[in-house]
Amino acid sequence: MILSNKAKNISPSLTLAITAKVKEMKKNGIDVIGFGAGEPDFNTPENIQIAAKEAMENGFTKYTAASGIIELKRAVANKFRNDNNLTYDVSQIIISNGAKQCLHDVFQAILNPKDEVIMARPYWVTYPELVKICDGTPVIINTDEKNSFKFTIEDLNKVVTSNTKAILLNSPNNPTGTVYSKEEIKNIAEFAKEHDIFIISDEIYEKLIYGDFKHISIASISEDAFNRTIVINGMSKTYAMTGWRVGYAASGNTEVIKLMSNIQGHTTANPNSIAQYASVEALNGDQSSVEFMISQFKDRRNYMVDKINSIDSVSCTKPEGAFYVMMNISKLIGKKANGHTINNSIDFSQILLDEDKVAVVPGDAFGVSQYVRLSYATSMENIKTGLERIHSFINKIN
Numbered sequence: 001m002i003l004s005n006k007a008k009n010i011s012p013s014l015t016l017a018i019t020a021k022v023k024e025m026k027k028n029g030i031d032v033i034g035f036g037a038g039e040p041d042f043n044t045p046e047n048i049q050i051a052a053k054e055a056m057e058n059g060f061t062k063y064t065a066a067s068g069i070i071e072l073k074r075a076v077a078n079k080f081r082n083d084n085n086l087t088y089d090v091s092q093i094i095i096s097n098g099a100k101q102c103l104h105d106v107f108q109a110i111l112n113p114k115d116e117v118i119m120a121r122p123y124w125v126t127y128p129e130l131v132k133i134c135d136g137t138p139v140i141i142n143t144d145e146k147n148s149f150k151f152t153i154e155d156l157n158k159v160v161t162s163n164t165k166a167i168l169l170n171s172p173n174n175p176t177g178t179v180y181s182k183e184e185i186k187n188i189a190e191f192a193k194e195h196d197i198f199i200i201s202d203e204i205y206e207k208l209i210y211g212d213f214k215h216i217s218i219a220s221i222s223e224d225a226f227n228r229t230i231v232i233n234g235m236s237k238t239y240a241m242t243g244w245r246v247g248y249a250a251s252g253n254t255e256v257i258k259l260m261s262n263i264q265g266h267t268t269a270n271p272n273s274i275a276q277y278a279s280v281e282a283l284n285g286d287q288s289s290v291e292f293m294i295s296q297f298k299d300r301r302n303y304m305v306d307k308i309n310s311i312d313s314v315s316c317t318k319p320e321g322a323f324y325v326m327m328n329i330s331k332l333i334g335k336k337a338n339g340h341t342i343n344n345s346i347d348f349s350q351i352l353l354d355e356d357k358v359a360v361v362p363g364d365a366f367g368v369s370q371y372v373r374l375s376y377a378t379s380m381e382n383i384k385t386g387l388e389r390i391h392s393f394i395n396k397i398n
């Protein structure tokens with residue numbers, strides 16, 4: 001039987017595969033340290049869990065409007081007003097099964113075959129694949145650790161064509177932790193205006209910023225940016241709700257949201273009704289657990305960065321946001337670990353897992369083979385043990 005050529009061209013999600021593998025190994029009693037998962041180790045805050053139980057008891061267990069319940073859209077609109085200085089009508093908001101589905105819906109809504117979407121490398125593993133699923137072409141700008149993994153207007157000028165449909169911005173960034181400044185964001189907004197293209201702004205890590213940087217939503221830069229931007233966000237990271245599957249998108253372009261809702265109505269229909277009611281509490285309720293998680297992430301980041309930079313042959317820059325560190329392993333490429341040659345980040349990650357039971361995500365998942373990504377969304381104890389194991393693994397490499 002001949003299967004879809006398009007589907008055969010889509011790679012699996014390596015981040016999810018590694019996360020699942022670590023969970024399986026732990027279940028089988030293997031003492032593995034997981035730096036793979038891009039998900040907070042904290043349980044979902046109790047007030048949110050209580051809201052979910054109440055939703056079930058109150059019979060909110062039925063289909064909802066395909067694009068989400070009005071109560072949650074209002075809570076999302078309030079969040080945008082308070083946090084981002086953005087005023088959306090509820091008709092300009094959609095609730096989906098995670099930010100991932102929002103991204104899928106938006107590409108389905110705006111792309112025609114041959115349309116190009118510009119994104120930075122290292123890119124989050126899902127971006128190019130989703131663009132391909134939606135018949136578009138990913139156009140990749142290589143960014144550099146020396147420039148904090150940021151792309152510039154010069155870079156954009158080099159790749160823009162008459163087929164460019166959108167720029168994909170992810171700040172704070174997965175996997176690099178980079179945060180774009182207001183000035184940089186303003187320039188990108190102006191570039192998008194000049195070339196009349198959409199901006200898709202994935203802001204799922206907006207609360208996870210640790211230094212003096214402030215998150216600025218590109219949609220808030222100007223009225224023009226408001227109308228051409230689709231902001232993507234969700235509950236997974238800020239509220240430790242990865243498994244609940246609730247994300248949301250908003251745009252000043254009401255038509256885009258309408259098309260996204262139509263697509264969602266025929267694919268998954270509404271996101272889980274109980275999780276939607278719980279998300280209303282997450283957004284409207286007490287935020288102290290979010291503050292607590294952020295302070296923990298900050299301590300973990302500082303420890304991880306210092307420890308990595310104290311190990312010979314590897315290094316990292318200090319990420320400003322999200323919960324990932326990109327460890328530069330370029331000095332180890334071509335060397336041997338226990339007789340196995342390390343040709344790329346996949347080899348490094350595989351041998352490290354086999355030999356010393358530490359899971360990291362190979363940079364190849366993000367289009368760069370000289371790095372591995374470590375998530376610090378795990379306990380300080382795990383971070384200390386895992387980094388000790390990495391240190392002794394690296395000492396064995398020659």
Ligand code: PMP
Pocket residue numbers: 038097098099100101124170173174202204233234235236242246247
């Ligand atoms: N965007 C980025 C940059 C991510 O890292 C993730 C990972 N979870 C998502 C979107 C999707 O998140 P979710 O579907 O869990 O809301």
Ligand code: GLU
Pocket residue numbers: 013015016036037038039124125126174
């Ligand atoms: N986004 C997270 C990560 O990069 C979760 C896994 C996924 O959705 O790909 O690890």
